[in-house]
Amino acid sequence: MREEETFVVPPLGGQSAEPPEGGTTNHIERLKLACQNAGLRMTHQRMEIFREVAQTDEHPDADTILKRVRERMPTISHDTVYRTLSSLEDMGLISRVDPVCGRARYDANSDAHHHFICTECGCIADVYLNDEIPLPEGIENLGRVESLHLQIRGMCHNCKNN
Amino acid sequence: MREEETFVVPPLGGQSAEPPEGGTTNHIERLKLACQNAGLRMTHQRMEIFREVAQTDEHPDADTILKRVRERMPTISHDTVYRTLSSLEDMGLISRVDPVCGRARYDANSDAHHHFICTECGCIADVYLNDEIPLPEGIENLGRVESLHLQIRGMCHNCKNN
DNA sequence: CTTAGTGCAAACGCTTTGCACTGAT
DNA sequence: ATCAGTGCAAAGCGTTTGCACTAAG
Numbered sequence: 001m002r003e004e005e006t007f008v009v010p011p012l013g014g015q016s017a018e019p020p021e022g023g024t025t026n027h028i029e030r031l032k033l034a035c036q037n038a039g040l041r042m043t044h045q046r047m048e049i050f051r052e053v054a055q056t057d058e059h060p061d062a063d064t065i066l067k068r069v070r071e072r073m074p075t076i077s078h079d080t081v082y083r084t085l086s087s088l089e090d091m092g093l094i095s096r097v098d099p100v101c102g103r104a105r106y107d108a109n110s111d112a113h114h115h116f117i118c119t120e121c122g123c124i125a126d127v128y129l130n131d132e133i134p135l136p137e138g139i140e141n142l143g144r145v146e147s148l149h150l151q152i153r154g155m156c157h158n159c160k161n162n
Numbered sequence: 163m164r165e166e167e168t169f170v171v172p173p174l175g176g177q178s179a180e181p182p183e184g185g186t187t188n189h190i191e192r193l194k195l196a197c198q199n200a201g202l203r204m205t206h207q208r209m210e211i212f213r214e215v216a217q218t219d220e221h222p223d224a225d226t227i228l229k230r231v232r233e234r235m236p237t238i239s240h241d242t243v244y245r246t247l248s249s250l251e252d253m254g255l256i257s258r259v260d261p262v263c264g265r266a267r268y269d270a271n272s273d274a275h276h277h278f279i280c281t282e283c284g285c286i287a288d289v290y291l292n293d294e295i296p297l298p299e300g301i302e303n304l305g306r307v308e309s310l311h312l313q314i315r316g317m318c319h320n321c322k323n324n
Numbered sequence: 325c326t327t328a329g330t331g332c333a334a335a336c337g338c339t340t341t342g343c344a345c346t347g348a349t
Numbered sequence: 350a351t352c353a354g355t356g357c358a359a360a361g362c363g364t365t366t367g368c369a370c371t372a373a374g
Contacts, residue, residue, distance in 0.1 A: 039328095040328080040329090041327095041328060041329065043328090043329065043330080045329080045330070046329090075330095075331075076330085076331085077330070077331045077332070078331095079330085079331075079332085079333095080329080080330055080331070083329080083330085084329095
């Protein structure tokens with residue numbers, strides 16, 4: 001997996017129901033509200049870290065987030081990033097994407113969606129399904145199904161052409 | 163995630179196309195053949211490790227495999243387990259299951275299948291889909307799709323009742 | 325003022341690697 | 350006899366934790 005991928009999701013045909021996501025400014029409002037609900041304090045660090053994850057669809061890893069936040073906040077430490085990502089996840093503001101192999105990646109897109117993951121460069125793109133995934137009938141015998149996570153693995157456009 | 167899960171896949175209704183898997187003895191033959199093709203040597207360690215993964219549907223992690231193989235082969239080292247799992251994966255004999263969170267798990271079931279993963283105890287069960295997963299039309303714009311990995315997350319029967 | 329959150333440093337857990345010995349071919 | 354594979358030990362890497370200081374409420 002390469003280090004810094006600036007993967008931009010190519011325009012997908014008539015594929016996806018677009019996320020109902022609002023503008024960029026209400027990220028702070030969403031965070032503020034979520035912190036209040038969870039009884040957590042609203043700190044500069046939390047704001048900057050959430051902003052960084054919410055601003056992009058690149059699914060950055062912890063280290064990438066650290067580097068970007070440091071540009072505006074040079075004293076922030078890497079453990080604060082890890083702790084904050086963890087609490088943002090607990091608040092349901094972001095989710096952790098289990099990578100093909102390697103470090104965890106974070107996603108602030110809270111709409112039901114899946115991921116295309118390039119096995120070459122590790123870039124991740126959001127994918128929206130129009131139809132439901134057909135689970136087998138006996139699935140409840142295994143347990144209560146809570147969520148579906150589909151990883152569509154392959155080679156991305158960029159890697160194919162290089 | 164607990165340490166030693168002895169999760170047994172419950173009988174699933176009319177759910178799954180059973181894997182065409184043969185008996186237990188031909189594991190050694192499969193390994194021998196694969197090693198020859200790959201130009202690798204056939205060692206006791208490789209045999210024992212592959213046997214351990216091929217014998218169970220528990221999707222054990224590296225450490226569990228180490229412990230079990232040590233019962234018959236007390237001097238085997240943990241790095242040999244990691245190296246061997248890696249080469250078995252390269253040969254296509256086993257595959258690595260990205261866990262919900264935590265250590266990698268291994269699977270010798272080479273039929274197209276997906277996984278039910280309990281977010282409580284971490285147990286993994288194989289799931290066979292009768293119907294195809296409906297990918298969106300524009301998916302090729304993202305890249306060449308090579309494989310689909312569906313994680314059905316939830317709480318398993320055992321954890322639900324405890 | 326109180327106590328959650330931060331930064332530092334050090335530890336942690338899983339995995340990988342350098343090296344010399346062992347054993348499969 | 351040769352060299353891939355092994356075992357040992359130590360390092361590597363992402364992530365987590367203990368502690369005292371800082372700052373949000």
